[in-house]
Amino acid sequence: MKLQAIDKQLYRSRLNIVMVACIATLAISSLAISQALIYLFPSPSGSNFHWNLLGVIVGAIGLVLVLLKLKTHPKMREVVYVWELKQTLNLIYRKNRKLLAAAEKGNADAMLALQFSYEGSRQLWQLDDNTITMSSLNTAQANLNQWAQKYGVTIDINDYDSAILKQF
Known part of the structure; x- marks a missing residue:
């Protein structure tokens, strides 16, 4: 997955x-189906x-x-992108402890996954107006x-592929 620029207002309106x-469809369809079943198969x-x-x-x-x-x-592009970004960030988060330990020891793939997670989280939080925990993200980024400077690792999030998570 690659990070993409998303227009916040367009995303929010489409979401x-x-x-x-979804709420209207679920309410109407479940009521219609259950009423039809009750009509066809009344319970004594x-x-x-x-x-x-x-x-x-x-x-x-x-x-x-x-x-x-x-x-x-096409009108679902922004919503689907954020949905997929959340899934990708969740995969990284599940391995966060191992990634942090490996990055601290100089593993470039772990640093790349963490950088993608930080950039993706920053984008997601800004889209959702959830900037309260941005300070903890900035600390983790620092x-x-x-670590990247200490081990001479250059991190380019465009190189991120979820397959690197398999080693952690």
């Missing part, structure tokens, strides 16, 4: 549209919990399938810069 559409006891639950499950599965189908639509 809001996707969220509202009057409890329709299982039909309501099935309606929500089928509605959610349908929504996921529609989102996967629309994932390549440590990484010291």
Whole structure:
């Protein structure tokens, strides 16, 4: 994955549209499905919990399938990019302890993964207006810069590939 420049206002407006559409679709589809099931298979006891639950499950599965189908639509580009960035950062975060230990010992791949994580997190936090923890990110970045300088490592996040995480 490569980091891309994203227009914050465009991203926020498209994310809001996707969220509202998902909520409305899930609510309408689950209600419609559960009401149809209740109409077709009425319960003599009057409890329709299982039909309501099935309606929500089928509605959610349908929504996921529609989102996967629309994932390549041009108007979903920013939302999908951020979604994929969050998944990539989560993969790196799961190996963070090992990456930090390896970077401190001079491992260039660990430093590259950490740099990608820091740059991606910075972009993500700015897009989501979550700059409260930016100081801790800056501290981690300063440590990484010291290690890179100490071991003479040049870090270019354009070289990042998630395959390097397999060694950690």
